[in-house]
Amino acid sequence: MSRSGSSPIAIENGRDGRRHSVLSDFLSGSVPFSTSFIDTGPNVQEILTRDIQDCSSEEEDEYDDSDSESRSIHATDVQLAFHPTGVAYGSGFSTVPVPGRDVPVPNPHEVDESLQAELDLLHDNDIVTSKHPRTGWRATFMGRLYRSLFSTRVQDHKKPIHSPQDMTEATPLLPDMTITSGETSGDVTPTLSPDEVHKRWEEAVAAHDIKTTWQREAKTLVTYAAPLIATFLLHYSVTVGSVLTVGRLGMEELAAVNLATMTASITYYVPVQGLATSLDTLCAQAYGSGHKHLVGLQAQRMTWLLWLLMIPIAVVWWFSEPILAALVGGGQTATLAALYLRVLIFGMPGVAAFESGKRFVQSQGLFHATTYTLLIGAPLSFLQNWLFVLHADWGFAGAALAMAVTQTLLPILLMLYVQFFEGSECWKGFSRKAFSNWGPMIRLALPGMIMIEAQFSVLEILTIAAGRFGTAQLAAQSVLVTVTSTSFNIPFPLAIATSTRVANLIGAQLSDAARTTARVAIFAACAVGLFNMTIFVTLRRHLALLFTDDDEVVEIVVQVILVCAVMQIFDAMAAVSHGLLRGIGHQAIGGYANLFSYYAVALPISLWTGFALDWKLTGLWTGLTMGLAVVSVIETLYLYVTDWESAVAQAEARMRSETRRASVLE
Incomplete structure (x- = not known):
């Protein structure tokens, strides 16, 4: 199945282009997606409507139309009510719901993932798969025991492990290989079009024929979680590398890096993450509506906003020593922490650009772009820590410099991936329009920032308390x-x-x-x-x-x-x-x-x-x-x-x- 954007196009060979969904009865023919995918918050609608009016031109319309055609898909329909979360694939989230924000439009990755989930459950319930006779060890007690423990098929857990049909001397050497209607031989699942999968899914759900097993759910959770674990660990390894290196320098340095890192997180990193979560909705909505050039515009606008926010915070970081000394007491720890923060100022633009860049690629379903970026950036971070701190003997300042360089390098690597591999279709270059229409975006972003900040502030309070x-x-x-x-x-x-x-x-x-x-x-x-x-x-x-x-x-x-x-x-x-x-x-x-x-x-x-x-x-x-x-x-x-x-x-x-x-x- 070819990949596509999430633009609203009909399924080829479908029933009059209508969605085939268990929710289709609730949808009018004019709605191309389940409305759980459409953010109807007034801020989102206001932002995108203004941008469409400001940016509408024949050139951009031709760009979006031709791009949608080049990435057509047989099934943009998501039957399993896909519910992408704001935190998925490394983006931040607030545990408290943010007003005015809804579920984004599905991207190609989510569309394919949802279709596969439907197919898996249909297969588990023997709705789209052939029933083949089991031969050899699969027909024995051990085969049934294996299936009862690990099989995802529902029927395998309804049959007794001990069966009178265990192979005996009277069991035919060549079992009956008759294939019923619609079945194929060779344990090959018939190839079904997405349209046919959706049809069978609707019928099965309506008939209450869809069941699942703990084996299927365990397998699904592992499949979903494994790449996320890798990405999260890679991202956090940048911080781990800095702490590991600084710990070799001494107790004062180890204490200072914790104080500086927590201060940087609460005053800048967490607010940046909270504000950038609005792009989870804005970029996905722009991409899903077919106006893909607006994805890049939204990312630009957020980056400029975050860079503007950076200026007063950078001033506070530069003169942070007396503040830190008042919080944790005077001494070398506050002095070193202030030095670390001063050097980190040079990495602040990169942090903002990377958070916006992550949303830019993720809205297109390119979640692996962030992982590939970190696969290069994280090892380089460890290398820089060794080079600056130990080899060049720059000490504590070298660790801060390694962090700042890594923070700057990550968005550059991400941009290179977009430029030379995939994702550039949503980038039409820098635009002056990124400096307009800020009000609705800020109103949408502020609640997320406040909620996330409220949760993370507890850790900063405990760190300050530890300093006492x-x-x-x-x-x-x-x-x-x-x-x-x-x-x-x-x-x-x-x-x-x-x-x-x-x-x-x-x-x-x-x-x-x-x-x-x-x-x-x-x-x-x-x-x-x-x-x-x-x-x-x-x-x-x-x-x-x-x-x-x-x-x-x-x-x-x-x-x-x-x-x-x-x-x-x-x-x-x-x-x-x-x-x-x-x-x-x-x-x-x-x-x-x-x-x-x-x-x-x-x-x-x-x-x-x-x-x-x-x-x-x-x-x-x-x-x-x-x-x-x-x-x-x-x-x-x-x-x-x-x-x-x-x-x-x-x-x-x-x-x-x-x-x-x-x-x-x-």
Whole structure:
């Protein structure tokens, strides 16, 4: 099947160009996509309508039309109610729903992924696959045992393992190879057109014939989560490399890099990520509406906005030493942290450009572009740390320089990928129009920034609190933050995959299948949490020695990491539970539960145990662990008592409502 943009075109050889979907009864013939894909928020419509009016010209119309034709697809229809999340494939998100923002238009990758998901479930239920007689070991007890454990086919789990049909002396050597109507030989699934797949899918869902197994859902979650885990780990490895290198310099440097990194994150990196999340909607909507040149325009506009935001923050970073000294006490740590921030100023433009660039390529379905960029950028970051810090003997400033160079290099690598490989169809060069129509974009972006900032601020408060305990405690905090953040890059992608899968199944009215996914996801979260906890407990001293050889810091890490190990269970459970809530459309519960747990539970307990009980760093992490325990319990209990059938009904109601309000951009 050829790849395509998500522009609204009819399926070839379809029934009068109408969508073939379980939701088709809710859609008028003029709506090319399920309205869950159309952001009807007034800000989005206002932005794109203005841009279309400003940019409309024969040249651009010809560009978009010819491009759509060159990338035609047999099925732009997404039957499994694909629900791309704002966080998917490395983009940021807020756990609290952002007003005025809806689900983006599906891109080619999501279209293909959704079609394959339909085909998999049809195959599992023997609706589109041939039923072939099993011969040899497959027909024996061992074959049935294997299938009962690993097969994704529904029927394989309904048959008894012990069967009177086990091969005996009377079993024919050549079994009956008669093939019924529509079947083929050789274990080859008949090739079906997307149109035929959609037709069979509609019929099967209407007849309630679609079931699933935990094996299928486990396989799907692994398939979805594995590339995300790789991408997230690659991206965070840039920070890990800097901390690893700085830890070789001394305790003061290790403490300073944590203070500087957290300050940079809260004052610039997190706001940039929060503002850039608006591009998840804007770029996807522009691409899906067929006005692909607007994708580049939106990315340009956001980049300029982020660069403008950079100026006052850069001034604060340059004169940050007295501020940091007041927060954590005077001394060498504040001086080094301020030096690190001054050097990082040179990487600020690259951070903004990379966040916008990620959305630019992801809106086209080119998620692998970011991964390929990081596959080159991350190793180069490690090389630069060795070169600048150890080989050139530039010390602490060299680590900051390596980070700044990497931050600048990543968007350049991404642009080179777009220029020489794919994605350039949405770029028509720089435009003065990027300096207009900022108001609606800012109104759309601000809520996301505020919500994300509110969640991450807790970590900065705890880092500042750790600084009040002394340099050794702050250095140990640097190690603990790094290892726990690294471990979180396993359950977090799992949560993304879970959210997407459950939302798809809920949208397709398959509540039983969604519940199966939920059970698999909860089990996987426990398994991941136990795995991380085991690593932390058994390798705690080795993990500490990776970052520093200072005996005092190592002993603090070895002691406190036991609390962090327990936290891994609740961290994974909270992440996946929230992913499930997002999937059933109840993310508000998880979002506000997170804010309550952080500010009403975690922060007070951390400060009380850390200072009043003099537990110091152990107290800070105890409070955070208890906060995560509370949020995971709240979310899990809510999921347990939730009526999943009502979630399906609510999804239908939202789609009906959006259908009445939606208008297709022309």
